[in-house]
Amino acid sequence: MEEYNLGITCDMHVHVREGAMCELVVPTIKQGGISLAYIMPNLQPPITTLDRVIKYKETLQAISPDTTFLMSFYLSKDLTPELIHKAAKLNAISGVKCYPAGVTTNSASGVDPNDFSAFYPIFKAMEAEGLVLNIHGEKPSMANKNDTGETEDIHLLNAEEKFLPALKKLHNDFPKLKIILEHCTTEAAINTIIEINKDIKDISEVKVAATLTVHHLYLTIDDWAGNPINFCKPVAKLPNDKRALIKAAISGKPYFFFGSDSAPHPLMNKARHVGVCAGVFTQSLVIPYLAQVFEEFNALDKLKDFVSTFGLRFYNVKETDIKSKKDTIIYRKEIKVPEEITDEKGTIVVPFKAGDTLKWSVKFQST
């Protein structure tokens, strides 16, 4: 049977929430073929203390003992350099997530993307500890006037591109800080990441990387207009952007790797005429979704790098931190995307491409 061994698979951008939704979603990490998940801290309130991040990890580990969880803090004024150092020494976190205020789900406690200087002591501590700064790279929308009174439009389509100068400045100011531009959606962002890495000679030198989701390899604006189930932030952009993302994913460049940004929302928060929640739920089938795209572009041989090698290396994941040593195997067997996933309490989450048939299935296998 046609099979590919993907090694220890990583999803470096995962939202699993709390409570009933958490219990529903955490097991789908493994179902989707993922061994290791980097967990985002945008709970309500966000995770900014050692106590909470340790307890959150224990909760997740209890639900799914085989899954390896890397944890994160939410960048805010509650953090101190001392806390960063302490959390790093305890191996309690692998990174800190930066949300510009107001751009996505639970980002109200975020930072002003026009001025990161208040957080420079934090970044300095992170740089020293080798922690990763995960950035949601969008500027908040703004029409007509910028600070100097000139016309400058920022809207959902250019919000990421408008953020790129801030990314470059951060890298210049902290050249050894590991930074990830999360869930890239534009050709402009891909080009910037390539430009920043143009002198890289070895994977060990990569300091600025980007995660790519799987749904952005499928979607453009036409797919979410009128289909709230495909609405996420950053929004899927134009066909040239999608082509650039696919090209990056299959490029074999070590600074592009997988982060699903899978974000579960109850169906009732999707099927609304106003205030639809942003997020696409891909977790339960991430590897089959990815395999399908990689096969379409004759790049199945590049999938292991994208979902395993590059992410493990960038995060410097140690063998001893991995809970299960089983490799993820994809094999050619059709699988139908369920119309919905539910728990016994009646929470309904509709997965990406519900009802479609995918070409690859997934299993774990001891090496």
Add this chain to the structure above:
Amino acid sequence: MEEYNLGITCDMHVHVREGAMCELVVPTIKQGGISLAYIMPNLQPPITTLDRVIKYKETLQAISPDTTFLMSFYLSKDLTPELIHKAAKLNAISGVKCYPAGVTTNSASGVDPNDFSAFYPIFKAMEAEGLVLNIHGEKPSMANKNDTGETEDIHLLNAEEKFLPALKKLHNDFPKLKIILEHCTTEAAINTIIEINKDIKDISEVKVAATLTVHHLYLTIDDWAGNPINFCKPVAKLPNDKRALIKAAISGKPYFFFGSDSAPHPLMNKARHVGVCAGVFTQSLVIPYLAQVFEEFNALDKLKDFVSTFGLRFYNVKETDIKSKKDTIIYRKEIKVPEEITDEKGTIVVPFKAGDTLKWSVKFQST
């Protein structure tokens, strides 16, 4: 009290459907401050016969005797030059609506926008009769490859701009045919209409005009992303496009006038996670919505031209065709947009800006 007389007001792009929805919506034309409505023919099946257009008009007239209805055919292979001549002689239609296949609600019977030549005999008859060709000016979305194998992306954001060469060709081939580019949404379209009319010396010379909706004077992509109630086709575009539309509306140029494209959909077809119906319902308050924008841009003195003079002139509406000679007056009195409008059968339609307070009210007054 502060008042403005807007004359005989026209909404030159109205969808009123059939059956219960028609009974609910037709009275809102007058409620919204409109005397004369140009009625679109995209019923199921579309209107392509004399018999149906006459009966449809009778139905509408029975519901709202004071409203003046201008009627239209749906451009399709069912039409013949003979039918066009006959319908014109009987004053049964004022124009013919052209829908590119597949771009909006009930457009499956539409035409191929890459080749109008099959309809040239129809256009010739329309030109001779002084009928108006109403065009939904969008190309269908298409990624990657065009007919010649080159990469050409057409998506929701550039679909209108990609149509503009076809508009120019039509005007060149039928320089005396009256054409309206309906519900313009882009700066590119506005610039094209201005360019086509650059040598116009008198309003009577205008052959190519554009209608502008009121919701596109308010919305950009950020407003419909996550808010299906604001989702329509063509989709609202970017801030520079919105500024160009407002500038055109208040310009006093006789080739820009009002057509609401108000499109009622039951709430259950808006609050969906997939397959949301495209259309914004503005009918019941079109004049108050418009007055608010015109006031914001210090252009209330231009509102009468936009909603009355220019449209009446382009369509060459005769005094004798107007059912009610009452003028529409706006006066400064706050009015709250209802959360929904309903009929006794339980059909719910949510109006644009539901729950907001508008600054201008509307009444009719004998002259």
